[in-house]
Amino acid sequence: GQQLNQSPQSMFIQEGEDVSMNCTSSSIFNTWLWYKQDPGEGPVLLIALYKAGELTSNGRLTAQFGITRKDSFLNISASIPSDVGIYFCAGQSSNSGYALNFGKGTSLLVTP
């Protein structure tokens, strides 16, 4: 599948700070998704984006589908300790059917 570059690899922040992470792709995607994974659990869908330029919020989370369709970012505002986990971006292209290509994840640590 297409290579997804997700950055940063890890973040260590204080409670209350805002966080930003992003994904870029070498090819165009039709859909961008952001998941969060807690230890020992499967990923949980946070936000799904279906249209270039789309900006979507889910509580303190905001994500955007890049206008070039090759990138997406996720912002978390006013972080809290339960935001700790690994965040994955995933993209779906017309070439991959409904299989998703995942980034390698951003590990977020939040200190009280």
Next chain:
Amino acid sequence: GAGVSQSPSNKVTEKGKDVELRCDPISGHTALYWYRQSLGQGLEFLIYFQGNSAPDKSGLPSDRFSAERTGGSVSTLTIQRTQQEDSAVYLCASSLELRSGYTFGSGTRLTVV
């Protein structure tokens, strides 16, 4: 059920043995997916099923890997003659139809020794 159920949650097997991993999707979900997650890596697509259509097996890494879905519900992923590089968490997901935002199970952690 309320969520995607996978069993066993952990499996340790000897190199060369065959293993079967089970996935019970959310009731009524027609699409079912298998992914593999190696340590510190993202998820790697293996296979998906949609209704009675032929499965997309394009992600299976070798012919030692196979999967079936009986009666449009429960799925079994079989790995024959396991190798150490097969050690990973195997995640199953399902969705109401072929949509991108599917629901994952908690996975089976496979360790080949």
